[in-house]
Every structure is written in structure tokens, then in C-alpha cells.
Amino acid sequence: MNTASAQDESMMRRVLRRGVSEIIVESEFVERIRTGKPLRLKMGFDPSATDIHLGHAVGLRKLRQLQDMGHKVVLIVGDWTAQIGDPSGRSATRPMLTAEQVRENAATYMAQFFKIVDKDRTETRWQSEWFGNFSLADVIGLTGRFTVAQFLARDDFANRFKSNQPIAITELLYPLLQAYDSVAIESDVEFGGTDQMFNLLVGRDLQQMMGQTPQQCFLMPLLPGTDGVQKMSKSLGNYIGIDEPPSDIYGKTMSLPDTMMLPYYEYLTDVPDDELAEIRQAMSRDSVNPMDIKKRLARELVAQFHDADAAHAAERRFERTVQQRELPNDIQEVWLRRNDIRQAGRVSIILQNGELLVYVDRLSSQLGLASSVSEGRRLAAQDAFTVDGNRLNIQEPGSGRKLAVVKDGSIIQRGSRLHKRLRLLD
């Protein structure tokens, strides 16, 4: 019995501490867990932004843990709130989505969602089930329960109000709709990032007003993105998507600042606490190369969203291409017609063996290594390109444009990690 309860204790610790910023109210939550009754775990999403990244994974992993303890996830498709847009985003009003877009986005989201969350222990509900029949009377009844002052308590609203930024009326509706979801599905626990605190608390209040037991709120820390500073988000481009190819997940993880490693370990892996403590110590003593710690993290993450084989393959690829600066073996081929290249200019003449002398700026743009010829020219001027491993040392007299001799199968590289293989069509 000692062992059993000890196990129980460590399990609880893991659920309550790892990757959790705050639980409101923790004591109530523990109490409800202890009754042994399956809880309804609410998790909502707006089918507007579709890609799930590691920032979301923190919460989804938590859901999974609780599912494994026998509880049930209720996934809410926010087909109404999606029209409003969550205030934590900047854009005031979002364009209306068509029913079809919503369905598509939702499908994409769920495909990723169930990579982490157990589908068999999940019930999926659409907001339109209850909001579809909402009347103006219902809306007035709902809004009548709250005051502007209460809503201005929310950080985001308060800040924007203070700094004279617009706040759309519909944005005030957002927390209300989300709160009503909790009533509609009678949720026991709701999950969200710390920036969701206000919304989750409104749900708690509303449930109580409507005679339900108020939900517990699980607030997850906001995961910093790959820049190590701002929270991970798609719009900032600092995210690692769980649907990305192994080499991308691996590479992006390796590009994290060293200081981010421990939070990532803590929030996104099952590496035990005592092992994390060892890592922390080793790092502070400088007795370990941080790169090795980070490599392990990258492996863990790839394995989680793909599998162990993919993780090792991604690691080998990283070691070859980034550390040893060798070529990856999966270089994308781009087929171009000889004629299209030859047209690059007077100077592009045909040499023997089908080799071509070409302008690198234009070629890089055609290969997709530069977004425009102009950018290609700038990059070339800065020695960003190599062709078959050689720096470019031919320049057009006068203009100074870089030239290169290429042939079918030539590999053009930009920087340290972008490669394309040129294939020629006659």
C-alpha cells in the first residue's frame, strides 16, 4: 500500500506541477480527482488558425495525462468564436469564414490534435449545437450578467483601452461565448494558456450563476518560441509545428537558445524530474556540452511526433549538414528548361558537356533559393551561394554580377542549410 500511494503521489505531482502554471482552485481539483469520478475536461479551439505547434502541445499533453487516468476530453469546435477572434490576437475582426472553410480547418486541426490526445476518450462538440439556436433574448440574458468594468479587468482589454487601441464590441462577447460553452457541456475542468485566465474564470462564474459546479481552471505556461523571447505563435514565425517533417522539428529545436532547453524538457517531454535536476546541475558545472543535451531534446521531440527511427535519421542529417557542412541526401530537385536558363543573358553561352554559364542571381530565383532576382543578386554579392561546393569567383565585367558554370545535377547552396539540385530539361 505504501508503494501504491507513493506511485499515486508522484503521479499527482506530475499532473499538478509539470507544465502547469496555475490551477484554480488546486485544492478543489485534487478533491474532485480523489472522488475517482471521471471528469469532463474542456478544451476549445477556433477553426481559424489550423496548425498545432509545441506551444499548444504543452496543454494537449496535459489532457493526455489526465485521459490516461480515466478522464474524458470534450473538444469544442469554436465555429462561432472563430468569427470574432480571440482578443489576445491583434487583428480586431476576422473575416467571416464559410461553413466549408470551418469544416476543413477543423478537420486539419483534429488530425493534429489526435496525435497527442486519445481520440477514444474524446467527445467532440460544435458550438453551433447551442449557439445555432441562440436568440437575441439569450444574448441579452448572457450579456446582462456582466459589466464593462469586469471585462476591463482583463489585462489585454485594459492595456488596449489605456493605450487608445480599438476594442470591438464583439471581442467583449468572446469570453462570454467561451464561458457559455462550459455551461453547455457541463465541464469540470478547462484548459488554456495563462493568457486565457480571464476567459476561463468567466466560465467558472457563469457556471455558478447558472447553478452548476464551477469548473477548475488549468493554466499552462506560455512556451517561448524558437527565438527564446516571444511566446510561440504562428504569426511570429517562431514556432515548431507538430506536423512538420522530422528534420525541421529537429533543426528548429537545435536552433533554440540554450536557456530554453530546460523549460522545453519540462513542458514537453516525460524525462523524469530527477533526471532534469541532474541535467541542470551538469550544465551549471559546465561538465556537459549543452549541444548534447539539446540533441537529446530534439530527439525526444521528433520521436514524440514521429517515431524513434525518424529521430535518429533527423539527427544524422543534422550532424552531416549543419555540423559537418556536408550535403543532405534528400536535396530537392528543380527542373528547368535549358532554354529558360540560356535566356538569362548574352553572356550565358553553352560550354562543352552541356555546361552552362549563367547569372547566379536569376538562377537562384528560378530555383526558389531567392525570392526575387534582386534578392539573388544581393545574396550573390555577399557570397551566400556555392555551386557544387565552390564559391563563385566569376564576375561579369562592369556589372559585377556573379556567374557560375552549372550542369545537370549541379547543387546550388544558399547559406548553410538551403540546397537545390538543378536538373536540366532540353
Add this chain to the structure above:
RNA sequence: GGAGGGAUGGGAGAGUGGCUAAAUCCACCAGACUGUAAAUCUGGCGCCCGACGGGCUACGCAGGUUCGAAUCCUGCUCCCUCCA
């Protein structure tokens, strides 16, 4: 309903008639350095061209004044503030 202020490149933010493809900062890209990353230094950061040059498009939208407009004028759209 009235009065006033504002809209500039991915973001912030200068710029009140030619010196402005638009200061500066951040982000981003490349080079150097390197143990991944960071830091640092250097350069770049509108498009097109037979390119030391030439052309085109650009400062909310549409017109206008002028040899010349991000800058002046008119109308419009949107945002903010104050009064009612």
C-alpha cells in the same frame, strides 16, 4: 450631432515640396567567428532589365496643384480623443 488628432516598408517609428526606395530601432537574411545556440563584428533588407547604368512601382483610397508630392489642396474610408 460637434470639435480636434491620426493612418509611412514585417513591427515600432522619423520625415512638412526636390538632397527620399524613405532616418533609427527590432525582426529577418548573408558573411566572419564557432561545440548546437547565443553573443560579437561586417554587409544586406522594393521589383525588373543585355546592369559601374537604366526603368518601374511605393508612404490608407481616389482625384488635383506643381517642372517636381510621403510632404500642399479636395473628396472618401478607417482609427483615436474630447464635448454633447
